[in-house]
Structure formats: structure tokens, C-alpha cells
Amino acid sequence: MTYIRLDYSDLLLPALLVVMIGICSIALQLRLERQLAIATVRMVAQLALVGYVLTFLFAAVSPLWTALAAILMVLFASQEIGVRQKRPLRGGWSYVLGAACTLMASATVTTFALLTQLRPDPWYNPRYALPLLGMILGNTMTGISLGLDVLTNGLVRDRAAVEARLALGDSRYHALLPVTRDALRSGLMPTVNAMAAMGLVSLPGMMTGQILAGVEPVDAVKYQLLVMFLIAGGTGLGTLVAVVGGTYRLTDRRHRLRLDRLGPET
Amino acid sequence: MHCDHVLLEVRSLVRLNVNVSFELHRGECITLQGASGSGKTLILRAIADLDPSDGTVTLDGAMRESMPAPVWRRQVTFVAAEPGWWADTVRQHFAAWDEALPLVKELGLPSSSAEWNIQRLSTGERQRLGLVRALVLGSRVLLLDEPTSGLDADATAAAEAMIAKRVKAGTGVIWVTHDADQARRVASRRFTIKNGRMTEERT
Numbered sequence: 001m002t003y004i005r006l007d008y009s010d011l012l013l014p015a016l017l018v019v020m021i022g023i024c025s026i027a028l029q030l031r032l033e034r035q036l037a038i039a040t041v042r043m044v045a046q047l048a049l050v051g052y053v054l055t056f057l058f059a060a061v062s063p064l065w066t067a068l069a070a071i072l073m074v075l076f077a078s079q080e081i082g083v084r085q086k087r088p089l090r091g092g093w094s095y096v097l098g099a100a101c102t103l104m105a106s107a108t109v110t111t112f113a114l115l116t117q118l119r120p121d122p123w124y125n126p127r128y129a130l131p132l133l134g135m136i137l138g139n140t141m142t143g144i145s146l147g148l149d150v151l152t153n154g155l156v157r158d159r160a161a162v163e164a165r166l167a168l169g170d171s172r173y174h175a176l177l178p179v180t181r182d183a184l185r186s187g188l189m190p191t192v193n194a195m196a197a198m199g200l201v202s203l204p205g206m207m208t209g210q211i212l213a214g215v216e217p218v219d220a221v222k223y224q225l226l227v228m229f230l231i232a233g234g235t236g237l238g239t240l241v242a243v244v245g246g247t248y249r250l251t252d253r254r255h256r257l258r259l260d261r262l263g264p265e266t
Numbered sequence: 267m268h269c270d271h272v273l274l275e276v277r278s279l280v281r282l283n284v285n286v287s288f289e290l291h292r293g294e295c296i297t298l299q300g301a302s303g304s305g306k307t308l309i310l311r312a313i314a315d316l317d318p319s320d321g322t323v324t325l326d327g328a329m330r331e332s333m334p335a336p337v338w339r340r341q342v343t344f345v346a347a348e349p350g351w352w353a354d355t356v357r358q359h360f361a362a363w364d365e366a367l368p369l370v371k372e373l374g375l376p377s378s379s380a381e382w383n384i385q386r387l388s389t390g391e392r393q394r395l396g397l398v399r400a401l402v403l404g405s406r407v408l409l410l411d412e413p414t415s416g417l418d419a420d421a422t423a424a425a426e427a428m429i430a431k432r433v434k435a436g437t438g439v440i441w442v443t444h445d446a447d448q449a450r451r452v453a454s455r456r457f458t459i460k461n462g463r464m465t466e467e468r469t
Contacts, residue, residue, distance in 0.1 A: 144386060158348030164396075168403065169340035178352055253313055255335040 003214040008256045015040075054181040057126040066126045070133055086146045087152045089249055090263045094148065097245050101144050102124035105238030106136045109230050117226060135206065135227055136234040139191060143235035144242040147187030152245045153261055162257055172251040180247055187239035191232055200226065273438040274313070274342065274461075279321035281305070281307070281312040286464040288457065295429070295439040297449040299467075300459035306442045307347070310409040311442070314344035314464065324413060329376055343405035347412040347442075349383045349396025359384075359399055369398045369409070373424050388457050389416035397425060407438040 018040050025032040057065055081098030088094040110133045111232045114120065155162060158179055165175035197205055206227055210220035248259055269386040274290040284305035290296060298306045312319035313333050323330040323342075330338055351365070353359060360366045367377055373394040393416045401406065408429070414422040415449065433439055443449050449456050456467040 158350075158352070159346065160346070161352040162350070163316060164346065164350030166336075167316060167339055167344040167346070168399065169336045169343070171336050238414060252318075252332075253335075254318075256316055256318065 003212060020210065023208065054126075054130065057130065061122065061125060063122075063124050066124050066129055068106070068186045069126070069130055072104070073133060073137055074099060075129075077102045077137050080141055081145045081148065083147055085119055085152065085266070087156060087265055089152070089246070090261050090262045093249055093261070097148070097242055097249070098141075100146055101238045101242040102137060102140050104241060105140050105234045106133055108137055108237065109234040112233075113226065132227070132230070136230055139231045140234045141189055143187040143239040146190070147183045147239040147243045148187040148246050149182035151179060151243055154249070155250055155263070156162040156259060158258065159257065166257065167236050167256055172247070172255040172257075175255075175257075176247050176251065180243060183246070184239060187243065188236060191235045195228055195232065198224075204228075273326065275322075275324045275327075275415055276313060277300045279309065279319055279323060281308045281317060281319040283462045284308050284312075284459070285321075285462055286459075288464060290438040290440060292438060293433055293436045294455070295433045295441060296455045297375055297453040298317065298440060298442045298457050298459060298464070299444065299446065299449055302316060304459045305417060305462060306345070306459055307411050308343055309413055309464075310440060310442060313407075314339055314342055314409055338457050340403055340447050341405055341408065342407040343400045343403055344409040345397055345400045345411060345413055347393075347415060348389075349392055350400070351392070354383060356382045356384065356387075356395055358393070360402065362402070366398050366468070369401055369428065370395070372428055373398065374421055390418070390421060393417060393423065394425065397428075401428070405437065410439060410441045410444055412444065415444070422448075 018036065022033045023035050024034060026032070053069070078095050078099030081102070082088055082092075082095040085094050089097065089155055110129060113132060114129055115125050118128050118132075155176070162175045164181065166172065172183055194202075195205075204224050204227075207217075207220045207224040210223060211217055214222075250261055271292040272289050273292045276289070277287050279286050282305070286309055288296075298309065308317070310336065311317045313323055313340055315323075315330055322347055325338070325341060330342075351359060356398060357363050362379050367380075370379060375391065379391070379395070382391075384392075388435050393413060397410075399463070410429070413429075414425050417425060426448070429439060429441075439452075441449075441452060443452075457464050458467055
């Protein structure tokens with residue numbers, strides 16, 4: 001297996017493309033140049049750092065360090081989920097729910113893949129566990145974030161309809177069902193769309209990366225399929241639990257809609 | 267008109283700055299009046315258990331908390347001033363349209379209204395259909411929040427007559443209205459809410 005090795009200096013020319021976008025932003029007064037510059041610097045710094053961290057973790061093969069890295073990744077994901085909410089749940093519940101659901105879904109699916117299909121030695125080998133977790137986590141985070149956002153906004157928008165059903169004696173499950181369905185659909189749609197377009201419209205990053213690194217395309221496809229099945233499972237599980245958890249938090253035992261548990265619009 | 271049997275008993279019901287106590291008898295209609303923002307809707311919603319509140323509410327002596335909230339609300343039903351809708355057509359909001367049809371007609375709407383799109387309904391049509399939607403439940407107590415505020419004189423008279431029939435059959439009604447004449451027409455007792463307290467109007 002051979003691949004064309006890149007030096008950091010090899011990245012200078014492609015980086016000019018970003019500079020070109022920045023110049024366009026200035027010329028067209030898009031006012032994106034500052035954000036673009038910050039995002040570019042952040043990306044370079046974060047990825048460079050992660051390269052060194054992963055090198056250390058792969059060499060250490062320690063369950064403790066691997067678990068610590070996984071927990072940090074989940075915490076960053078829950079932070080992202082909280083920040084992306086237009087109307088977050090009061091008392092940090094968006095973060096708690098986000099962290100609990102991403103951890104539960106991505107840990108379950110990653111462990112499942114490590115123990116049944118990949119079976120590395122040891123089973124928590126960070127070379128397999130962390131990249132797999134990262135891919136599942138990123139998609140699960142998007143699903144949960146979208147699902148919770150559509151749920152909270154939908155309940156605020158359809159408050160009169162939901163309360164009319166509650167007033168007529170419907171349970172909270174029935175009264176919230178249309179909004180819950182919308183939220184679940186929104187959370188799962190990016191994954192479904194990605195699966196449908198894969199191979200025709202887009203060549204996924206992981207598969208492309210493996211091919212560039214010298215893996216046979218047929219083998220890279222098998223890995224990609226495995227990852228997509230895991231992503232679908234993780235996103236579905238995480239979004240489902242998060243949205244159901246959100247409906248519980250926004251109602252109470254007396255089947256009342258509790259929008260007072262939502263924070264102000266951000 | 268009404269008998270002395272206490273149907274609904276409200277004791278020290280507190281919701282935000284409103285604190286009320288009263289009894290509603292079987293076959294009785296009482297009205298609540300007061301300035302906008304005085305807490306009339308708050309009281310109706312609290313009795314229906316749609317908002318958390320302190321105090322006790324009983325129906326035929328049974329505590330509200332002793333039964334599941336959906337069961338309570340099918341017996342003590344709140345009708346909002348602007349009823350909410352969750353599906354595309356009128357028919358989809360009724361479990362049995364055939365049962366609702368006589369009432370729909372009585373309120374001056376045609377049978378074809380079943381297929382009407384909710385988006386094209388006027389305020390008055392929404393209000394009448396919202397009222398019918400609650401009446402078909404056959405609740406013991408109706409909590410009506412300005413049920414005729416968007417209706418013309420004929421439709422108001424039809425709605426009042428329909429509710430009067432229910433009252434005669436034993437239903438208890440708490441009716442929020444801004445119309446003093448209407449209150450005199452429909453109620454056996456009239457209450458006013460001011461500064462978070464409910465007082466009976468003596469004539």
C-alpha cells in the first residue's frame with residue numbers, strides 16, 4: 001500500500017484558494033473575510049493539534065487515554081448542540097440532553113462495530129475506535145441538533161394546536177405527535193440524503209481518503225458502507241432518544257405543555 | 267334553573283397573581299368578567315389543568331389529581347377564544363363528524379364545511395367549529411373563553427341557545443365574556459375579577 005506523502009509546504013498552493021475566496025468577499029462586500037480567516041486558522045490549528053494527539057494516542061494504546069479522548073469529543077459535540085439551538089432548554093438541559101444522547105448513541109454503535117465487525121486487538125484500539133467514533137459523533141450531533149431545534153421551534157409555533165388537543169383530552173404523546181414526527185424527520189434527513197446521493201453525486205471523504213492512501217477502491221467502499229450503516233444507526237438512535245427526551249422535558253406528568261422550560265430566543 | 271348539587275368546587279386556586287374560590291352547581295352557568303389581563307383566561311386554563319397551579323379543584327367531590335389529566339379534561343373542557351387546529355381540513359379535527367353535524371348546522375354552517383380547508387376559515391367559523399369540537403365530548407363542565415367574540419348577532423344567539431340546552435341538561439358552564447348584556451342573558455351568577463380576586467356581582 002503506497003501513497004503520495006504531503007508536506008505542510010505542499011498545502012500552501014491549495015490554501016491560496018481560500019485566500020481567493022477572501023478577496024472575492026472583500027470585492028463583493030460580503031463581509032465574510034474575517035470569519036473566513038478565523039475559520040481557516042482554527043481549522044489548521046485544530047487539525048495540526050489533532051494530528052499530534054492522535055499520534056500520541058495511537059502509540060499509547062491506553063484504554064484510559066482513549067476513553068478520555070472519547071469523552072472530550074462528546075463534550076465538544078454537546079457544546080455544539082447547545083449552541084445551535086434557537087430556543088435552548090432552560091437550566092443547561094440542551095447540553096445535558098445533547099451529551100447524554102450523543103454519548104449513548106455513538107458509544108453504543110462504535111462499541112458494536114468494534115466488537116462484532118472490526119475486532120481490533122485490543123478492541124478499544126484508538127486507531128480504529130477514535131476515527132470511527134468521530135465520524136459517527138459528527139453525524140449524530142447534526143441529527144440531534146436539528147431534531148431538538150425543529151422540536152422546540154415547532155412547539156412554540158404550533159402551541160395553540162397542541163394545547164387544543166390537550167384541552168380536548170388527548171395525551172401529551174398524541175398532542176405532540178405531529179411536531180415530534182417533523183423533528184425526527186428533520187434530524188434523519190441529512191443522513192438519508194447523504195446515503196441516497198453517495199457514489200453518484202458525492203464520493204465520501206473517508207473513502208476518498210482511503211483511496212488516496214493506497215487502499216483498493218473495492219475495499220474502501222466496504223469500509224465506507226460499514227461507516228454509513230453505523231452513522232445511520234447512531235444518528236437514528238441519538239435523534240430518537242433526544243427528541244423523545246425533549247418532548248418529556250417540554251411536558252409534565254399532568255400532560256401540560258411546558259414552554260416555560262424553554263429559554264429566550266438566541 | 268340549576269340544582270344545589272355542587273358539580274365543581276374550586277378552593278384557593280392560585281395561578282400567578284390570581285387567587286379564587288367558588289362553587290359551580292350542576293346545570294349552572296356563571297360568567298367571569300373583568301379587564302383584559304385581569305386573569306380570566308388564567309383561571310379557566312388552571313381549572314382545566316393546562317397550567318400548573320396551587321389549590322384544590324374537585325369534580326363531584328373527586329380531586330383533579332386523582333384522575334389522569336386527559337380524563338379530567340374530557341370532563342372539564344376548556345375552549346380557547348382562538349381555537350387551535352392541527353390538520354388540513356375541518357373533518358380531520360372530529361373523531362365522528364356525523365355526531366358533530368347536527369351541531370354544526372345548528373350554528374349556521376353547511377354540511378360541506380367538513381371538507382373546508384382550515385386556512386380559509388374566518389374567525390367566526392373557527393370559533394363555531396371549535397365550540398362544536400368541545401360540545402361533542404359531552405363534558406360535565408365547559409370552560410368557555412369568549413366563545414362568541416367573533417360572531418355576528420344571529421350566530422351569537424344560536425351559540426347561546428345551544429349552550430343553554432347543555433346547561434338545562436345538567437352541564438356546568440364557566441363563561442368568560444366582555445359583554446355585560448350577554449352575561450345577564452346567560453348566567454345565573456356573575457363574577458368579576460379585579461386585583462386577582464373574584465367577587466360576585468349583586469343586582
